[in-house]
Amino acid sequence: MLDINHILVVLDKDHPEQIALDRAVWLAESLDADLTLLTSAYEVYCEKNSSLDADTRQRIKDSLLEKADQWLSGYLPEAGKVKVSKEVYWQKHLHDAVMESMRHQDYDLVIKGTLKHGIMDRIFTHTDWNLLRHCPAPVMLVKNPAPWKNNRVVAAIDATSADEGHQVINDNILSYAEHLSDHFSTDLHMANSYPMVSVAFAMVPEVTAPDNIQKYITEQHEESCKQWAHKYNITEDHIHIGEGDADAVVADICDEIDADVLVIGTVGREGISGVLIGNTAELVVDKVDCDVIVVKPSDGVLPDAD
Secondary structure, eight states: OOOOOEEEEEOOTTSSOOTHHHHHHHHHHHHTOEEEEEEEEOOGGGSTTSSSOHHHHHHHHHHHHHHHHHHHHTTOOOSSSSOEEEEEEEOSSHHHHHHHHHTTSOOSEEEEEOOOOOHHHHHTTOHHHHHHHHOSSOEEEEOOSOOOOSOEEEEEOOTTOOOHHHHHHHHHHHHHHHHHHHHHTOEEEEEEEEOOHHHHHHTOTTSOOOTTHHHHHHHHHHHHHHHHHHHTTOOGGGEEEEESOHHHHHHHHHHHTTOSEEEEEOOOOOHHHHHHTOOHHHHHHHHOSSEEEEEOTTOOOOOOOO
């Protein structure tokens, strides 16, 4: 079942609007979950190697924490049926505050508003990218304040991968999307892409493409998609398969069908290769207008009770 009881809402003081908050409150009301609002405060002059004396450092730190707490209090929703608490952590990076909070509390979903990112953000460990790669819970990135209104959930998978890790994450993506769709009575769609073989062979002109290779690949993806769709009760007219890079194909599908939310997976590629190549999930976030829920291999949905 979609067992979301505790939701962490990350509020970034550098964002002009906290677009994740309304979405989080709506979800909490629907799912009967509680909310924790989180932000961070930090000033390098308060570190031990600062030229300031210990008493001054402490007074500055206490003042900054108090200001952050007051700022966070301004976003507390009006009294209602949702239980809300707040946390302020002394951390230089907001994602480190999330990690610290999750060492003390198990959250079922982390929600944060997001802005469009550039390559420099990714090189300098942007909060969103760190959450996608390291957060030990599914992460929802809210792209705009508009409510879900089109009743469409999209699950993006790598349908033909035989790798065990991709099989696991495909199941996690589809089971999460299915339970989300069931809970909110929305249509469940599946998105998949296949490579443009002609482009690949054009890069190595000395190699001749086998006859009907594109037809074979297309049919392979169609058959695999049907098998996944059958497992998760997705109707055939809700299967969307496109040719090209996965991030572009998935974004186009979400745009064409007016998706409300996209569920996608990441394996959290590390190091410079992760920055320059990028995980598909991270590339997709910048290209879609709908909310994105990113799950990892460990983010399985609990089975329904017998």
